Amino acid sequence: MLSNPFNSFSLFLPENQLIQSSRSMETTDAPPVLTEGEPALVEELGQNVDQIFLKVDELEKRFNEVEQFYSKTNKKQSNTSKGSSATKDNEKDKQLTSFKKRKQDASRREAAAAKRMQDLMRQLAGLLRLHIMAHKWAGPFMQPVDVVGLGLHDYYEIIEKPMDFSTIKTKMEAKDGNGYKHVREIHADVRLIFKNAMKYNDERNDVHVMAKTLLSKYEDKWIEFMPKVDEEDARRRREEAEAQLDVQLAQEVTHAKMARELNSELDAINKRLEEMREVVLSKCRKMSTEEKKALMTVLTQLSPEDLNKALLIVAQNNPSFQATGQEVDLDIDAQSEATLWKLKFFVKDLLQSQGKSPTSIGGTATNTTTTNNNQNKRKRETNDGPAKPTQKKSKKPS
Structure with missing residues (x-):
């Protein structure tokens, strides 16, 4: 279950309140600026980003070369070879062994x-x-x-x-x-x-x-x-x-090595980006109560698949948080600032990739309010699938 830490805030808000909370994600948030007095850090991060862009451009060219080679190779093999994949693999192993010997001679x-x-x-x-x-x-x-x-x-x-x-x-x-x-x-x-x-x-x-x-x-x-x-x-x-087979095998060996190197270098870039992200997050300002409310509101409107990804972000930064049970209790006030900003970045990136703005995330919200002493719940499906909102209804407050 996903519970709400705010006494006056529920999973199922009236539509006007949902839109107002969503808009605060876009219009009332102050940016996660670095603290003052960090010009050297900002400059260093900027230089690192520029270096990463150059490296990514280089990797993209090499990736295209590998992709084109294997595209042509697979096309030739599909047109000229028959039999099971295991047989083909055995034949290739024999050919490679023979190739190494012939190369020496x-x-x-x-x-x-x-x-x-x-x-x-x-x-x-x-x-x-x-x-x-x-x-x-x-x-x-x-x-x-x-x-x-x-x-x-x-x-x-x-x-x-x-x-x-x-x-x-x-x-x-x-x-x-x-x-x-x-x-x-x-x-x-x-x-x-x-x-x-x-x-x-x-x-x-x-x-x-x-x-x-x-x-x-x-x-x-x-x-x-x-x-x-x-x-x-x-x-x-x-x-x-x-000799022609030798050339083909030599090219396969070369491109296989390139593919392995690309994987290693991409892993290194991802690690470097994550380290930079952690530095930025550690320097970000503290998120306000209103921002937390707005973030929680948008999280409740995510699809089961996207909500599951958000919960995994929490779990990565909070080892004690159980994101895979049938019911999940998320206390947003108990999360670190780094986790909160990661969730915020995730939501905004998600909306941007979907071509949406925060004001459109709610869609047609349920026009009811359910409050249960800070224990509003969001249940996971019993088949261990992603979380889905429990459709609870209550009478309108008089």
Whole structure:
């Protein structure tokens, strides 16, 4: 039960008296000013607030980054993954363990892949030297076409990308990053040599016939060589998929760490704000009797949920106060000044968030007065829910 400490004040006031008491919350209250002679404290609190605003702005940016990452991650997972959450968690744990191991071996793995590709390119170069470049018809394709010497004035109009075996050899031996990265690039350039010759020269031309013959011979050798290339490509795809997973897991680890840090920093800010609030409350003036009456009046008009929050404020500052029983007896005169001002701030913040003013908190009040020797009661529901007003009625005073 919530009881009233004022003999002339009851939970259920006539409407005009309720409005008058509510207005006093807004118009007759003096602000909870700090005591005089505290300019240094006021300045320090102002500086602390400015620092907190800057910190909150920074945390908001980091929070948005984490939120966007997990929003995208959850969307991808919902579109691509199936199964129970427990299965997914187990899979992620296995992936993370595998990721840590692969991360340690990343450099070695990349070097091994590069070495395997170099071996394949050397093998293809050996195949070319033995079966193609050593052929008796390979001469016209060993060096770049002498366009000027042969008077081939339209050559560059027909051939977009000239190619020859000496250019391939130079590119294979390049050490400046301009060389071949994959054996299939060499394969494409070898085919280009013969395709260019067949494109520029008529089918009856000797060069065309030689190019066609050598290309057929090369394609046969490439078919024999291709299983090795396919095997390496499949292995690379697996490693690239693992690398992509590694990137994703690394991002998850990073953002999970950011989330933990954000929680810790927000807890620190909340603690700092609470300490500042306590300092301010300890310096506030004493609340008047009329202000207490007005505060009590507004408290009786709160919703069960909001009233429960108000009672918890009292309990936090008064360990002996029982806010969770079926009946609660609140003696407002027995509360500390800090508790009273916290209740006052809570009520005003609540009204502001609801877009109301204190004059509208009462709504349609019960037009009766019940007085019971300072023991007016507000009962909690028997299901341990938030407190609700007991609907008592009495005859109007004569």
